[in-house]
Amino acid sequence: MNRRDFIRASALAGGGLMLAFQATAQLDNTAASEEMLGDFIRITPNGDILFQFVKHEMGQGVSTAMAQIIAEELGADWQRVKIDFPLANMARYQNDRNGGHDTGGSCTIIYQWDLLRKAGATARQMLVTAAARQWKTTEANCIAENNFVTWKGTSRKLSYGELATAAANIPVPIDIPLKESCSYQIIGKPKNAKLVPDIVTGTIQYGLDVQLPGMLIALIARCPVFKGKLKSYDATQALKVPGVKKVFTTQPIAGLQTDAPYMPHDIREGVVVVADTFWAARKGKEALEIEWDEGPNAKYSTEDFEHLAERRAMHRTDPTGYIGDENAVSNLTHVRKTLRASYIYPHQLHACMEPLNCTVHMQPDGCEVWMGSQAPNLIVSELKRIYHFPEEKIKVHLFPSGGGFGRRYYPDMAVEAAFISKEAGNVPVKMIWTREDDHQANLAHLFQYMEYQVALDKDSNLYAWYEKEIRTYTWAAKYADPQLPSMAYDIPNIRFDFEDMIADELVHSSAWRGVVSHGRCYSECFLDEIAAELKKDPYEFRVSLLRHGRDIYTGDQYPVSAKRLLGVLTLAAEKAGWGKPLEAGRGRGIAICPYGNSYCAAIAEVTVRDQKLTIDRITLAADCGNVINPSGAANQLAGGVVWSLTALLYGGLPIRNGRAIYTNFHQNKLLRMNECPKIDVHFVDSDDEKPWGVGEISTPLGVPSVLNAIYAATRKRIRKIPLAANAFQV
Amino acid sequence: MAKIQLLINEKRYTPEVDPDMPLLWVLRDIVGLTGTKYGCGIAQCGACTVHLDGKAVRSCSIPVSTIGERKITTIEGLSRKGDHPLQLAWVEEDVPQCGYCQAGQIMQAAAFLKQNAHPSDEEITKAMTGNLCRCGTYQRIHQAIKRAATTTTTQPPR
Numbered sequence: 077m078n079r080r081d082f083i084r085a086s087a088l089a090g091g092g093l094m095l096a097f098q099a100t101a102q103l104d105n106t107a108a109s110e111e112m113l114g115d116f117i118r119i120t121p122n123g124d125i126l127f128q129f130v131k132h133e134m135g136q137g138v139s140t141a142m143a144q145i146i147a148e149e150l151g152a153d154w155q156r157v158k159i160d161f162p163l164a165n166m167a168r169y170q171n172d173r174n175g176g177h178d179t180g181g182s183c184t185i186i187y188q189w190d191l192l193r194k195a196g197a198t199a200r201q202m203l204v205t206a207a208a209r210q211w212k213t214t215e216a217n218c219i220a221e222n223n224f225v226t227w228k229g230t231s232r233k234l235s236y237g238e239l240a241t242a243a244a245n246i247p248v249p250i251d252i253p254l255k256e257s258c259s260y261q262i263i264g265k266p267k268n269a270k271l272v273p274d275i276v277t278g279t280i281q282y283g284l285d286v287q288l289p290g291m292l293i294a295l296i297a298r299c300p301v302f303k304g305k306l307k308s309y310d311a312t313q314a315l316k317v318p319g320v321k322k323v324f325t326t327q328p329i330a331g332l333q334t335d336a337p338y339m340p341h342d343i344r345e346g347v348v349v350v351a352d353t354f355w356a357a358r359k360g361k362e363a364l365e366i367e368w369d370e371g372p373n374a375k376y377s378t379e380d381f382e383h384l385a386e387r388r389a390m391h392r393t394d395p396t397g398y399i400g401d402e403n404a405v406s407n408l409t410h411v412r413k414t415l416r417a418s419y420i421y422p423h424q425l426h427a428c429m430e431p432l433n434c435t436v437h438m439q440p441d442g443c444e445v446w447m448g449s450q451a452p453n454l455i456v457s458e459l460k461r462i463y464h465f466p467e468e469k470i471k472v473h474l475f476p477s478g479g480g481f482g483r484r485y486y487p488d489m490a491v492e493a494a495f496i497s498k499e500a501g502n503v504p505v506k507m508i509w510t511r512e513d514d515h516q517a518n519l520a521h522l523f524q525y526m527e528y529q530v531a532l533d534k535d536s537n538l539y540a541w542y543e544k545e546i547r548t549y550t551w552a553a554k555y556a557d558p559q560l561p562s563m564a565y566d567i568p569n570i571r572f573d574f575e576d577m578i579a580d581e582l583v584h585s586s587a588w589r590g591v592v593s594h595g596r597c598y599s600e601c602f603l604d605e606i607a608a609e610l611k612k613d614p615y616e617f618r619v620s621l622l623r624h625g626r627d628i629y630t631g632d633q634y635p636v637s638a639k640r641l642l643g644v645l646t647l648a649a650e651k652a653g654w655g656k657p658l659e660a661g662r663g664r665g666i667a668i669c670p671y672g673n674s675y676c677a678a679i680a681e682v683t684v685r686d687q688k689l690t691i692d693r694i695t696l697a698a699d700c701g702n703v704i705n706p707s708g709a710a711n712q713l714a715g716g717v718v719w720s721l722t723a724l725l726y727g728g729l730p731i732r733n734g735r736a737i738y739t740n741f742h743q744n745k746l747l748r749m750n751e752c753p754k755i756d757v758h759f760v761d762s763d764d765e766k767p768w769g770v771g772e773i774s775t776p777l778g779v780p781s782v783l784n785a786i787y788a789a790t791r792k793r794i795r796k797i798p799l800a801a802n803a804f805q806v
Numbered sequence: 807m808a809k810i811q812l813l814i815n816e817k818r819y820t821p822e823v824d825p826d827m828p829l830l831w832v833l834r835d836i837v838g839l840t841g842t843k844y845g846c847g848i849a850q851c852g853a854c855t856v857h858l859d860g861k862a863v864r865s866c867s868i869p870v871s872t873i874g875e876r877k878i879t880t881i882e883g884l885s886r887k888g889d890h891p892l893q894l895a896w897v898e899e900d901v902p903q904c905g906y907c908q909a910g911q912i913m914q915a916a917a918f919l920k921q922n923a924h925p926s927d928e929e930i931t932k933a934m935t936g937n938l939c940r941c942g943t944y945q946r947i948h949q950a951i952k953r954a955a956t957t958t959t960t961q962p963p964r
Binding site: 136479752 | 827838840841845881896901907931935936941945
């Protein structure tokens, strides 16, 4: 990559340094492709370092980790670093994943790493130059650290705050050397998340907490059946509720939003109640009389859908990729025995603790939006597409959110709220999804049906692996490039088939923390089945298949490294005490996986007595390269396991006659403290100096590791979750 | 609509509201104290936990007209400077991820520690099981409560 950096500095009104860092990167092989990258720091005269955070903080800790990176190179006093949430700016932060607002795929830190270090180092150099000029000495005599520039060998020092305004007038230097990792004082050190003090005092503002003068509250009664439509409604009673101002339909904006630039979303038809308070809007909503045309899904249920998936799984499609002989499982000359199994990962709800919401104030020539969003860029592009406002007239205020998990990537909330604000007479409106709406008319995690078959040769070696994935969600082209299972096991013949079920959907599928890795990690259960067939220890069996140590190209962005998988597997086994005897009714299970370019292993320890399952302990080992914030990363890995255990025990989104059965948390249970196992997190001392993602890496592992542990304890194979619906008392 | 007298964080308010309105929405929509969170509306998640005369309650399920003279404490009023032992412990243990449920968790824990200053691990778990955390920070919540219980010890533990 041939990269030229442009850094602009300017004096802040009221004194101080504003550093805008932009780089134009040009890929050598695609001369026309040009990306803008950007970020900011502001240094105020009193010495506060205000990190301009343009990504989305949804609990994954990136605001703190990004600030650590820039603060390290800047030589900042960590206590003086603060997180600022500026307005979204499409011109400055273009949506190219690297520099844009877009937050997802566990990519934020890795894509920002170089940029933030350069930005910090450049600002530090400018402060040094400013000090050297003031003292009339050489820059080599000046050391910048801990928010001060000091003159070596003297007692003279100037604070960053005192230097900021002078530094802003210095020409921006280029090619500033970066620190050696051995001298890091902030990167790699456990730091408490910057937002914690505001969280524990209740002063942090999420999108749902926005208050504006004259603001109204809107709730929507959405069609309970996917693909259904509004037939008629009567608002007479609703309009009698004190505080209810207006009732109208969302039909003009409803439907599948396929014109969206990517990641199509769905807006269900509904009836809006606008009122002065949430409570009045809720009473008004309950008083609505609505008749729905339930459409093609009116008689469709989860069982029908799963049967359809099962039938699809039975036949072969064109492989999306293969190694060796694509039909090796059927090769009678070599094959002694075949094993076959299918696994289901059902739809899941995101259930973000902060219910979905968006506040919009429409005006004749533009609008303002207040929302915690993973993709404010999509909000801008959707509002531009629908209302033809120029980008600069769509002001999006960025907020942290009470959980995103992929759901807050989609811009449907902003489209709904903008429409409502306009119809309500261009007044500011906060549109809220009730928790019941969240359960009954929402996008959901994609469904996966995994079909596996393996062939063993006469020496009981793993000769061929066949895998077919059936899924309800794709990004764009369905695997335009060859794709293989996400694993690095030494198997001479591997084949991967894929089929989508988008046209047959029960609900609109979307990305859910961990996305496609969940179903695809069932390969770790099937591998356990093979080990059991061969009477091999699940750990030793994996080690034997990974010992080759090579990188396997599976069609994903990064190859899967057998060496790194082996590294996390070995560490987890050591820490979990793999092989130590357990009493009857107890068992351990392993699962390992890559995610992006991170690797993780989980070892679950369970007790099953009288069909009652207790998950005692989960030991995690991760290789995420350079860990920026060990405290935040450990929190992510532990939380990711809890995420998967909820899906394992209680998850799913059962649908009967088109309608979601669950209405709220009394039916859709989430894991609670009394069910939470002890979770130990260990990091491999990685050779990799780059910081790879940690937000999703552990999420696919809770399910297969616990299912394998249940098998070890009971000799019972479970191939479908949740366990609560599978004769297990949990 | 009715005028209702409330004592919130030692301050008097007299909002004119629907008497059925849950305390949660009076706090958030009328009084403007947004630290108390809406999570489920049916007392299943604990995000809306506040204190009534020092006892933890789910404000989403208490009609404002039933409160009477009882003193309401929200997360904003738990301590003057954000220095309640639990708030400090939450920072020390770096508990939160998204943070949305944490005000409710802290309010639940604060009422619990008042009744049981030296809880066992099991007692902590039992007291906190009504509060959901979708990010899965349970282990650190538990550690923070233990830390706060230890640091506030004025008499030897049982």
